[in-house]
Amino acid sequence: MMFNRNNEPIIIKNDEFRKCILFISFPIYDYKEEELKILKDVIFDRSEKYDTRRKLAIACINNYCLSYRSKISFIGNNAFLEFALIYPSVASLKKDVLQDNLLFAREMIFNPYLENGVFSEKLVRESIEMYKESVKNKLKRYDGYCQYKNDLLIDENDYLVSKVFKDLSLLSNVTSERLYNVYKKIISGPPLTFLIGNVDEKKSKELIKEIILDNKISNVKFETDYNVYVKNISNSVEVVRENSEFSTSSVCCNYKVRDMCCYRDRVLLTIVKNLLSSNNSDVLFNYLRNDNDLVYRTNAYTYGFGTLSLISFTGSKNIDMIFELYEKAMNYISDINYIESRLPLFTEKARIDNELDKEELSTILFDYVDKYLGYTNEKYYDVIKSIKPLEVKDFIDNRLVMVSKYIGVGKDYE
Known part of the structure; x- marks a missing residue:
């Protein structure tokens, strides 16, 4: 099946809550597992403007940002880079902070913190080592080892057990430069944007168009592979x-x-x-x-x-x-x-x-x-x-x- 829609901002009016959620999702059209495993720990760490933890914390306080998070999620075999941010509604705060939080989101997404024009080498190395350590620690536990061996038995096409988990040497291909190039490619595509809460629908849509989409409405099109189901059923156990x-x-x-x-x-x-x-x-x-x-x-x-x-x-x-x-x-x-x-x-x-x-x-x-x-x-x-x-x-x-x-x-x- 094909997903094929324009990325007009979606505003979901809901006045039953005191908070609003901004959600931005970039479809990832092709990827290598080892790159996404590390990229998820590197993205949105800091930005060009907010290049220290202190500056980042002060920005969140000034914007009344309740929380924000980023992740790389999967629906079946389709991957998405996601950014979500929660802030108080106008009704609860008596002040509209949507624009400030949109500017914060744009800064974090489109102006990541770089060293020598790429992601921090130190952060990338640390993320690789942390992933390797998490795999080793899982296999040191009797329940983790059992799950791994049992998942290998029932797996089909590396759906349950990733190639990277099975072969940590694949991570040797991951570099700061390569990761940054992957990231640039992802965010160069048009995102899907959603805002839910007690908001002014018309004003919110225009602000998202202006700040996140640069006033460009684009077509988002990709082949969906959401529902992955077992196919290999042997006659013997x-x-x-x-x-x-x-x-x-x-x-x-x-x-x-x-x-x-x-x-x-x-x-x-x-x-x-x-x-x-x-x-x-x-x-x-x-x-x-x-x-x-x-x-x-x-x-x-x-x-x-x-x-x-x-x-x-x-x-x-x-x-x-x-x-x-x-x-x-x-x-x-x-x-x-x-x-x-x-x-x-x-x-x-x-x-x-x-x-x-x-x-x-x-x-x-x-x-x-x-x-x-x-x-x-x-x-x-x-x-x-x-x-x-x-x-x-x-x-x-x-x-x-x-x-x-x-x-x-x-x-x-x-």
């Missing part, structure tokens, strides 16, 4: 068993959804996860810990692209029994009577969450942004309340396929 350096054994069982294709399937998968492990239904914990005292920890995890993982940490002598209890748990949650008893609880929780979302201005904004980008027009509560117990049972019985097992045998095997 792949088993990876290895001796680990940890004292704790890891026991993982993975399922993929056959013909995963839409948001409704994601909701169904979440229901299955909640039947196994949630406040309203903790079958997995009851079987493995309460009834049999076999595990230190156990949980069920899902990825939106169509996988369910049952993961436990235990002693090596319990491994076979845990797989037996996994099977028992899956059979138990497929019982129509049990589903009928739990689904209303999940639906009620979704209703409450939906009401709470209405009290968060950021949630209202990003729901709007998702719809604007063509990512989703559906809300979780609207979908789950239309799902019947029989549909859940059919999903478990006929669409969930066991695809792999990972066993990391701890040192107690000695």
Whole structure:
């Protein structure tokens, strides 16, 4: 599908909150993972005008800026460089500070702090080392190592485990000059701009056009690849068993959804996860810990692209029994009577969450942004309340396929 719209500023009038949120998003049209991993830690650190932390802090105080943040986000395989800023509304402050905050945003985005015409070499090196250290630290933990090995099993096309995580040597290609060139290319394209809050719509739109867009309305066009779903479902179960350096054994069982294709399937998968492990239904914990005292920890995890993982940490002598209890748990949650008893609880929780979302201005904004980008027009509560117990049972019985097992045998095997 193609996203193809003019980047006219979007003003969302909402007078129920005392704050406003400015959100600026630059689509990233092509990228290398290793560059984005580091760029996200380098951007908006300082600017040409605000070249010290003190100057930056004073500017925020003078502008009544409540907070600002930047990130590189992903929807499926589409990447976006984002800048968001929160400030008080005119009604609450008795003063309009939109223009000051737009000028601050423009300064931070278009005039980054440079040394010798590029990003700070010191900051880039520090960011690279921090990322390397975070990877090493994760793999030093038994749960982090287990997640990594299990994700490798269920991954497709490096969606769950990035190439950079698997090969840190790719970071040797990242330099200050290269990063700055990547950044310049990103911000040279037209951004999408949104403002939500109790604002003067006409005046706000004109200010954003003038300050952020240089009075140029441009076409924003890119191929969307938002919904990445599993496709590789083998007829046999792949088993990876290895001796680990940890004292704790890891026991993982993975399922993929056959013909995963839409948001409704994601909701169904979440229901299955909640039947196994949630406040309203903790079958997995009851079987493995309460009834049999076999595990230190156990949980069920899902990825939106169509996988369910049952993961436990235990002693090596319990491994076979845990797989037996996994099977028992899956059979138990497929019982129509049990589903009928739990689904209303999940639906009620979704209703409450939906009401709470209405009290968060950021949630209202990003729901709007998702719809604007063509990512989703559906809300979780609207979908789950239309799902019947029989549909859940059919999903478990006929669409969930066991695809792999990972066993990391701890040192107690000695």
